[in-house]
Amino acid sequence: MNEMTAVSTPVLPDAQTVTEVKHWTDRLFSFRLSRPASLRFRSGEFVMIGLMGETGRALLRAYSIASPSWDETLEFYSIKVPDGPLTSRLQHIAVGDQVILRPKPVGTLVLDALLPGKRLFLVATGTGIAPFASLVRDPDIYARYDEVILTHTCRDVADLAYGRTLVDGLAEDLLVGEEASAKLRYIPTTTREASPRMGRITDLLRESALGLPDLGADDRVMICGSLALNQEMKAICEAAGLVEGANSAPGGFVVEKAFVG
Known part of the structure; x- marks a missing residue:
């Protein structure tokens, strides 16, 4: 692709790339994101993930990391809420899209x-x-x-x-x-x-x-x-x-x- 035809994709803060999406039912789906090289977590912990809202502010919520601590990508499992501020949009993500991930894992299920x-x-x-x-x-x-x-x-x-x-x-x-x-x-x-x-x-x-x-x-x-x-x-x-x-x-x-x- 040359300079005349190149399309610039905005890079979100703390953004990771969607690598896989699977819809299990009309109410449940899972997805995988690229993993920051610096991220370390214990199996069972959660992080904040989300998308940019229309106001330019990030819409974030807590999601448990469903993949084990040794996995090269990060798996998440989510419900679809039709009128949910975040999940109403998150359920439509596709491979290649960007999702915000705040790499500060916490949680008690360890x-x-x-x-x-x-x-x-x-x-x-x-x-x-x-x-x-x-x-x-x-x-x-x-x-x-x-x-x-x-x-x-x-x-x-x-x-x-x-x-x-x-x-x-x-x-x-x-x-x-x-x-x-x-x-x-x-x-x-x-x-x-x-x-x-x-x-x-x-x-x-x-x-x-x-x-x-x-x-x-x-x-x-x-x-x-x-x-x-x-x-x-x-x-x-x-x-x-x-x-x-x-x-x-x-x-x-x-x-x-x-x-x-």
């Missing part, structure tokens, strides 16, 4: 915020599975726990496709495939459409309906979902004698509060 234990529950609803998509592809999780149980609750069967594809793909993962096959148990449930296992995960846990021993002192729990799920799961964990943890004071369970309110 292994360092938990005390040592034997069994780890990753409890998610909807797009709350994103940080766990990062963690189950990280070798460290299998080094620390004898068993990892990923639960994912959605309204409809189609909404489980991202999680199912993720788990099925672990068998071919050269880094964690063998350990994931031996240690990871995936429990999908639906609350509206009929499926092999139906019900709210909190009810299933209270009723001991998952075919698992009840929560105990050696168990650890990570929670990411709606405010109602977070509150109910917190009560279940505390009833089992677990204490909430944080980066500064590891405990028996952690809750990601950045995506509710």
Whole structure:
């Protein structure tokens, strides 16, 4: 391309390039961005991403990084909100577009915020599975726990496709495939459409309906979902004698509060 025909593309501050977009349903999609060479994060953390608004100000919101810390690109999983200030536009991004990324990862859903234990529950609803998509592809999780149980609750069967594809793909993962096959148990449930296992995960846990021993002192729990799920799961964990943890004071369970309110 010569100077006469070249087209200049504006470079946004902290911009990264969209490398992949996949629409799972009419309400859910995932996408990948290029990764800044300087970005370091722990699996389970989130960053602020977004687009420039019409006023010239950045529209940003917190998104968990769904790819593991070793990945060369950054994966994100999002709901589509038709009238949402950001997602109404973000859902239309295409490969080659630019997305703003503020490279300051934070979050409580990291292994360092938990005390040592034997069994780890990753409890998610909807797009709350994103940080766990990062963690189950990280070798460290299998080094620390004898068993990892990923639960994912959605309204409809189609909404489980991202999680199912993720788990099925672990068998071919050269880094964690063998350990994931031996240690990871995936429990999908639906609350509206009929499926092999139906019900709210909190009810299933209270009723001991998952075919698992009840929560105990050696168990650890990570929670990411709606405010109602977070509150109910917190009560279940505390009833089992677990204490909430944080980066500064590891405990028996952690809750990601950045995506509710």
